[in-house]
Amino acid sequence: MRFELPPLPYAKDALAPHLGAxxxxxxxxxxxxxxxxxxxxxxxxTAAADQALDAIxxxxxxxxxxxxxxVWNHTFYWxxxxxxxxxxxxxxxxxxxxxxxxxVDGFAQAFLNAAVGQFGSGYAWLVRRGxxxxxxxxxxxxxxxxxxxxxVPLVTADVWEHxxxxxxxxxxAAYVRAFLEHLxxxxxxxxxxxxxxxAGVS
Ligand code: FE2
Numbered sequence: 001m002r003f004e005l006p007p008l009p010y011a012k013d014a015l016a017p018h019l020g021a022x023x024x025x026x027x028x029x030x031x032x033x034x035x036x037x038x039x040x041x042x043x044x045x046t047a048a049a050d051q052a053l054d055a056i057x058x059x060x061x062x063x064x065x066x067x068x069x070x071v072w073n074h075t076f077y078w079x080x081x082x083x084x085x086x087x088x089x090x091x092x093x094x095x096x097x098x099x100x101x102x103x104v105d106g107f108a109q110a111f112l113n114a115a116v117g118q119f120g121s122g123y124a125w126l127v128r129r130g131x132x133x134x135x136x137x138x139x140x141x142x143x144x145x146x147x148x149x150x151x152v153p154l155v156t157a158d159v160w161e162h163x164x165x166x167x168x169x170x171x172x173a174a175y176v177r178a179f180l181e182h183l184x185x186x187x188x189x190x191x192x193x194x195x196x197x198x199a200g201v202s
Contacts, residue, residue, distance in 0.1 A: 002049060019081075027158075081179065111176070112177065122140050125138045125155070130152065
């Protein structure tokens, strides 16, 4: 294997009741691993085979991009959550959120709107517009990743139906509210805000 599937940063039942063990079992073992297996197959014997994952995401197109970005996005998504997450962001992030959205609640509403408004599959993201830039919320379709546009992702919520259907059926908004109130890992967001880490995804 050229890439390893990074381990989940918590047990598969650790996000319950907000995301159940069956969701994580399928999402991680079938979907995430499936993208990695497909990527391995596509890269075998190609010039991109020796590149880091984020370099492939930034430069690839078509099926290689779709599978590479889905590997990256899912690892980033797992790290965007933690058991007993949510709550108040750290002060440094709270200040930046207030500057961009008026308040933390203003951010939460913008993130919810982006997530619910994304037609079909995709992701909602809190990003920094460049390493020193302001915060923004984005929604992206399918496998698309804000790295490609020079943004710095801080956290993401996967809004493909496979992320929430077992727990919430078609109620995407209820899932995203749970993500914001109970799951989001603000310490991970802060580390990304400071440029301290890239989620161990390459
Ligand atoms: Fe997913």
